[in-house]
Amino acid sequence: MKSSVITFPGSNCDRDMDVALTKFGFKNKMVWHNDQELPKSDLIVLPGGFSYGDYLRCGSMASKSKIMHSVINFAKSGGLVMGICNGFQILVESGLVPGVLLRNKYLQFICKNIHVKVDNKENTFFKNLDKKVLEFHIAHNEGNYFCTNDQLKEIEDNNQIAIYYCDQNGNTNDQINPNGSIKNIAGILNKEKNVLGMMPHPERMIDQSLSGEDGSIFFKNLLNNIK
Amino acid sequence: MKVSAVITLKKDVLDPQGKVIHETLDGMGFNSVNEVRQGKYFEIDVKENDPKKAKDLVEDMCKKLLANLVIENYKIIETQ
Known part of the structure; x- marks a missing residue:
């Protein structure tokens, strides 16, 4: 399976993502934001970081970069796109997933x-996942997911909420909400379920001796789902 | 021609920075403040001498980049 990770000026999780994808069997290529063409890929990843120094609004500049035209076309034709952290912010700014990410509540x-x-398994990213609760890592200043009431109704009706912040037993409530996101939303899908944006970093959880293995579970499952 | 635009958060969007500024003002003795909302101000010098065209151009920029219309409103405030 082939994947591509886009590097924007200021991305800093691009190489971690490359390590993770390669570890679990993807043939990964790094793609520069100023390129126009995407290599043939089964999965495109927009990595975390601080593209363009978070100027104006996080992800707003990167969402207008040259490669994003190809990423948007790829997504619109059904290709799998995943945005992590700053990648999620780029996805909302490009309109590929609904809503915005505001400054953390506190x-x-x-x-x-x-x-x-993980409640929603009717998508390629989480389908067949054995575990219902995963431990990931977050590192962000603007992860407070917000959308209008109309949008919220639409994403709930379309089953677009991918993951929620919860405690280790899977309970979602205000106390466990780290950043003020509406409904504890940590990740969201587009209507067609081929684009996933999420604040947590699975690529930081791929080694038991360093962190944890829940990222490994996620990537192995993802690879199997794409095969 | 210079055109200015002001971007502000929509009414229903939480503005924690504005809230903190409000509380700080309160602590400083400015007790007559009802609410503070923080926004952004842009001064854009465009290569266009027709005020209407210049304004339309900046409006287009607001819609496409400067503002995120899910959470923000924009206002073109002056041309000179």
Whole structure:
């Protein structure tokens, strides 16, 4: 399976993502934001980081970069696209997934391990996943997911909420919400379910001795689902 | 020609920075503040001498990049 990771000026999780994808069997290529053509890929990943120094709004500049025209076309023709952290912010700014990511509710940069609940398995990213609760890592200043009431109704009706922040037993409530996101939303899909944006970093959870293995579970499952 | 645009958060969007500024002002003795909303101000010098065209151009920029219309409103405030 072939994957491509896009590097924007200021991306800093692009190589971690490359390591993770390669470890679990993807043939990965790194793609520069100023390129126009995407290599033939089964999965495109927009990595985390601080593209363009988070100027104007996080992800807003990167969403207008040259390669994004190809990424948007790829997504619109059904290709799998995943945006992690800053990649999620780029996805919302490009309109590929609904909503926006606001500054964290308590104005603090959050860097810690969290748990997410996977309720929605009717998509390629989480289909066949054995575990319902995964431990991932978050590191962001603008991860407070927000959308209008109309949009919220639409994404709920279309089953587009991919993952929720929860405690280790899978309970979602205000106390466990790290950043103020509406409904504890940590990740969201587009209507067609081929584009996933999420704040947590699975690529930081691929080694038991360093962090944890829930990222490994996610990537292995993803590869099997694409095969 | 210079055109200015002001971007503000929509009414229903939480503005934690504005809230903190409000509380700080309160602590400083400015007790007559009802609410503070923080926004962004852009001064754009465009290669266009017709005020209407210049304004339309900046409006287009607001819609496509400067503002995120899910959470923000924009207002063209002056041309000179």
